[in-house]
Amino acid sequence: MGLNGVKEVFGGSTTADVDVLICGAGPTGLVLAMDLARRGVSALLVEKSDRLFPGSRGKGLQPRTQEVLHDFGILDTVRAAGREYPRMLAWEGPDGRTRGREWDMMERSEPTEQTPYANGLLIGQSHFQALLHEELRALGGEVVFDAELTGFDQDADAVTARFADGREVRARYLVAADGGRSAVRRLLGVAMNGESVDPKPMLVADVVVAPDAFVDENNWHVWSGPSGPVVLCPLPGAFRLFQLIAQYEDVDAVPDATAEGVRKLTATRTPLAADEITEVVWASEFRPRAAMAERFRVGRVFLAGDAAHVHSPAGAQGLNTSVQDVYNLGWKLGQVLRHGAPAELLDTYEQERQPVAADVLGISTRLHRRALLGADSQRGNVVKQLGIGYRGGPLSSGAAGALQAGDRAPDGTLPEGRLFDLFSGPHFTLLAIGTEPPAVRSELVHVHTLTAYETYGRGLFLIRPDGYVGWAGETDRGLGEYLARCGAAPRTPARP
Ligand SMILES: Cc1cc2nc3c(=O)[nH]c(=O)nc-3n(C[C@H](O)[C@H](O)[C@H](O)COP(=O)(O)OP(=O)(O)OC[C@H]3O[C@@H](n4cnc5c(N)ncnc54)[C@H](O)[C@@H]3O)c2cc1C
Known part of the structure; x- marks a missing residue:
């Protein structure tokens, strides 16, 4: 079996044996697979869908995550694909076409010798994931698509996971990187404790805006109206691609995430005409929740990323915290599996990451409730995650x-x-x-x-x-x- 390149084995047979089975090829699963690949750990990364997630939802890479990418040697590539956060621009006036106040969503800082990456980097999640996937392949790894984990058992030595099509994988450890609705978490019976951050529904979409429409790509455009705010953020890497986020003041509103619905919303709440949205690449509705899994580990199974904690998008914390969960877990798995470290080293994953996740939940909820999208929405340096550490922890x-x-x-x-x-x-x-x-x-x-x-x-x-x-x-x-x-x-x- 090739290192991480277990596709041929899993693809051609009904069973496979690996050290680590990673369920879910979002940013969490991809980064863990990369880390294990560079450590020489045999890992299988499975994804229920037939491709990587196509939307831009988590689009801000915080400075601490950029440091992680530096470690992997891919920061230059990611920076070249991304861009600085554009300034927010409030449009005013009866027709919403008068330029108003401008501000930075993220407080700007000067880089220093100690902190060379001082500001957030803007890149759509799907774009970022594509770069991670490329790097995983370069390291000899692969994603096995169309592989939905539907059940598993664990014994003293391993986890046996079952897939929707009858395939089975036996792995020494299973990592749930399968997102906020984690099947693995549910199968484990681990509770997700938390609360709704905001009863107001939201809609998020990636839209292509006509080249001659009046919105430019230098700003993050904001319209505030009685039905709720709408923002359009230019995304790097594609011509005239923007992320649209709309919040609904009416808690009973049912966002229409069809292409027609997105066009209608844009025409009603911004000065853009419906036909100036030339394409709706992806759209989804959501209601922000803040919740954390009661445990991040049960026996040989670990929860990471959104499977372990979900956040409001305020402060751009979810994807970043997810990447750092597996940055914490990856080396520990590598040391145990490849270098004979005592298995207790793995206990420190939950001990170190649960308090961090709890703090991050508090931060994103406070930011959301103060101002999600409007003029008071500037985020302080706390969201950059450079102050996170493990002082007083079990491994310090x-x-x-x-x-x-x-x-x-x-x-x-x-x-x-x-x-x-x-x-x-x-x-x-x-x-x-x-x-x-x-x-x-x-x-x-x-x-x-x-x-x-x-x-x-x-x-x-x-x-x-x-x-x-x-x-x-x-x-x-x-x-x-x-x-x-x-x-x-x-x-x-x-x-x-
Ligand atoms: C509007 C919005 C804006 C956001 N903005 C930001 C931001 O700016 N910065 C930030 O840090 N975060 C942001 N986030 C949060 C971010 O998107 C998530 O935190 C991130 O996607 C979590 O990554 P993940 O890999 O843990 O889970 P996911 O990205 O959800 O990936 C899970 C994967 O597992 C797969 N899967 C699920 N079940 C199974 C199964 N049974 N078998 C196999 N595969 C399975 C899924 O298909 C999916 O591909 C935002 C979220 C939203 C909604």
């Missing part, structure tokens, strides 16, 4: 210089190299700053000695594969034990 040990274990490891441009480049890849990185490094004989740990870097201060810093300080100290006391917990042995940290 020690402190040194200016940092504590659990902190995000900042970037730096030093004579010895750019830190994010040193971190990039599936390995751990041990930085010895202003001190002698211990002898760590493990190919899983890259050791670098730096003369000085104020941002970190003096000491030893072990950076986890997901870019957080895992362990820090002024001496190497405790480092060996930490590495053993993470399966980063063989190693012999010798005392100087």
